[in-house]
Amino acid sequence: MNATAGTVPAYPPIPGHLRLSSRIAGALVGFLLLALAAIGATLWLSWQLEGAGAAINETGSLRKQEYRLAMLLGREVHTPGAGFDGAARAQVAAIDATLALVAQGDPQRPLGLPPTAAIRDSFDTMSAQWQREVRPLALHVLEARGEQRVLVLRHFLGVLDPYVDRIDGVVRLIESDNEVRTFWLRSSQLALMALAMGGTVALVYLMFSLIVRPVERLHAGMRSMADTDFGVRLEVDSKDEFGQLATGFNQMADRLERLYGSLEEKVRDKTAALEHKNRELALLYDSAAFLQARQTLEPMCEGFLDRILRYFGADGGSVRLTEPAGEKVHLVVQRGLPEEMVQAEHCMPLGDCLCGEAALVQQPAVHWLQPTTDAADASPCVRSGFGTVAVFQIFAQDQHLGVFSLHLRSKRHFDEREQALLETLGRLLGTAIENMRLAAREREMAISEERNMVARGLHDSIAQGLNFLNLQVQMLDDSLRQGQQQEAADIVPALRAGVKESYEDVRELLQNFRSRLEEDDLNSALRKAVRKFRDQTGIEACFQAEGTGKLPFSREEQLQILFIVQEALSNIRKHAQADSVSVRVSEEQDFSLSISDNGVGFDAFVESGIEDRRVGLHIMQERAAHINAELAIESRPGLGTTIRLHVAHGQRRAV
Incomplete structure (x- = not known):
């Protein structure tokens, strides 16, 4: 099924067992299970072989232990009291422990008899013979006395050789079983190798059939499509993801074939749309740049109106602003309107005519005017021959400032995009007027x-x-x-x-x-003020600046600081009776200024009511507050006065 232009084809859901991921995952899981089973069998056989090997060693060691027991019993018989009795009894206990260990097994070593009835019966018979016959004879040799010991020892030795032969029989049975298990271990290893090779071949074939071959078909189709062969189609031979991809490819080819046939027409449409967008952007950019320039109201409104009239091809237009009381609308500028209409609507109440109605409701409106034979009942716009009047609002944020209108002699429709453009232009004009x-x-x-x-x-x-x-x-x-x-x-x-x-x-x-700053350099202006003070009063005065400011002051702030210094120097001239003045500036993160003199000083608390001495201080406090600075006055009678101005880093404003 081919998808129509502009619609997205709906694909049926893929059954779980047909999904590509399910099939690949199933094959990998099956291969993994087979591999785990083969590895598990190999591990189990090797474990059994290792346990049987340990059982052979332990069982075979019984022969050595039996002969050692016979040797210890013989020494005890021929040299009584030499201490061989305890060694013989310890040897008997060791044989008991070995038999118990082999019978019970030890999974940690590992150690254990093969799980076959013949081996288990033979071992049980051997263990029973030790407990019933051989072990009691060995203990009887140790307990007998005199000539009886020799007789019991001979009997023990006569029984020992057949018993050792029985031990050899058990060992041979275990070794024979190990040979069988070794064969199966080798066979399982060979089977594992065959499984690995076969699984690899199977996986390669599976991946090739499920992924590589469909991808190659898609790649070939894409290459044909790149060569503008839009007639190529892929065979849909599966119901998995690649089948849906092939279906989607065929649908894409159908759509591209249709689109390619009408490509030139679409290119023309897109080019026209782009040109229209570029014209809109050019109008917005030109209007925004023009409205940002510093100018008076009428030239700004005239330039704005000329631009939109030229863009929309209107025959006339106007810009009207509402008065603060919100009762009347005043005509600011107009283009192309008859003089009679201009005089009649120069200042009109809200709600009169089309522009007044739009200003009252504060909504954009487009009117298509119908000519009438009765001139008395016709509106001024109809009498002037206009067929379309479009009125749009002028806003600054949420404040309504007025309206602007476009007058056209023919009927014209403004689509949503054009109306949005005109509303944006109205907000630009409103923002410029408000600024x-x-x-x-x-x-x-x-x-x-x-x-x-x-x-x-x-x-x-x-x-x-x-x-x-x-x-x-x-x-x-x-x-x-x-x-x-x-x-x-x-x-x-x-x-x-x-x-x-x-x-x-x-x-x-x-x-x-x-006072003015001849250049944007506060220190130069302060140094000049101190030098002028020294020349006019004859008082020794010096200026010192330290550090480099991190943030500059604006010219307004620099002037306020200069006025504070001039006011402080004026107070020194009038009241301080000083002969030395020092002005210091420190500019780091914060700005600090101090004006110190060695005059008579004063007590700030006692003389707080003497206004003639504190006039300048009030003025300096006001100027410091104007620039968000802190002003401190330190003075004591006979110790001079220091005025400190401090501007924190956070209060410094960049130019």
């Missing part, structure tokens, strides 16, 4: 924050100085009214000093506000 708004808000916040900083600086320094001058002027006016010339003359130096102090404060604030 522009966020950037504007960030600039406003930065300007507002800096203005607040300037206002605090003016209020905390210059305003207090002017307040002091105002009080002095009032006192001068009162003194002149009262004619106290000396008191008025004493006030004039204080006024002059206050004016000079305020002038220097204004000049220093202006200098700080105008």
Whole structure:
């Protein structure tokens, strides 16, 4: 059965006994069982031969033990009291032990009589003769006295030779049985060799018939297929996996033969689809690159609209944004719309016309317009001659910002792929608009924050100085009214000093506000600030930098650190009465800055309420918090002041 294009053929399940794996596994298991049986028989025969060999040795040793017993009895008879009695009795016990060992066997050595009735009967007869006749005579020789000993010994010797002959008979029977078993062992080994050779041949034939031959047929079919011979078919002669492979190969050949006939048409279709995809990607890339550029709202919307109009071949279009209150839709840019329509829809409520309706429901919509003879009831788009109006949403994340529309004079269908493309473009435009708004808000916040900083600086320094001058002027006016010339003359130096102090404060604030980093090098800017402080005040000041920073600071953070140093130097000039200042920077994993002077110092706890001495400290604390830094002030009366700024490695932000 041939599978139709685009469908997967269903193959019937293979019976268990016909599966290739089952047949191969069955053959291997059968061969393994035969091999194990042959090996087991060989091992059993060799075990029996080894046990019988040990039995021959032990039984044969009885002859030596019997003759040794006879020798010991003879010495005991002829030389009584020489100690041969105990040796003879020990020899009797050894013969008993040997007979018991051979009779019982020892599987660990191994040792055992062959399991035949003749050998077992002969051995039992020999053992019984020892127990009934030979052993009692040997013990009687040891127990007799005088001339009777010699007579008993002669009788024992007369019985011993036939008994040894019986032992020889048992040994010969065991040896004869061993010869038979050796023959069977050799035969089983030869059979095992034959089984190995036959099994190898059988397995090779089995593998060749089950695997090699079908694979060769498949390989030959694939080579023919590679030569564009799509008429080749394989013979299905089995119901196993290779049979299904052959069936699948034939089905694949059928399908390839059909596909090859319509290959040119499919190539054209695929090429057109790829070109369409490339155009979509080019539009997305061009739009994303254009929207990322820094620009104002109208040029950005105009460029966006021009791109989608050119891509879709639309006759007109517009971009409309909803106001924050969400009640009206404002026309930002348009292309190809009549002036009357632009004036009428420049700002319209949500729900009016097609664009307003789409903005209200926040869903894309494609409208096919029908011309009408009644111009009064016709919509502005119909009156303008448009046949299709497509409206799509502008989103930034989940926030709805507005809509954009495409106007075409003919009827046009937008498929799912084109609608998805337009929705993606709407989200790109929404993200760009939202980023522009966020950037504007960030600039406003930065300007507002800096203005607040300037206002605090003016209020905390210059305003207090002017307040002091105002009080002095009032006192001068009162003194002149009262004619106290000396008191008025004493006030004039204080006024002059206050004016000079305020002038220097204004000049220093202006200098700080105008501070800029000439290059992206914080240490150079700090060194320049310290040198300017030394030149203006005449106070000995030095700058020292150690280490190499692991992470750079942004320019905003560098400016804040520069302002902190300038504020600290200003406080030293006004309050410290110092003649030596040291500024040190240490840049490793963490950033550390210290400004030390040898001035009069102060007690932070006692003077916490004296605001005129702590104005600069408040400003420095605020700037340090702005860059996530820690600011510590160490000061004691008469011991100078040290200000330490520390920025941890985790708080340092890369440029």
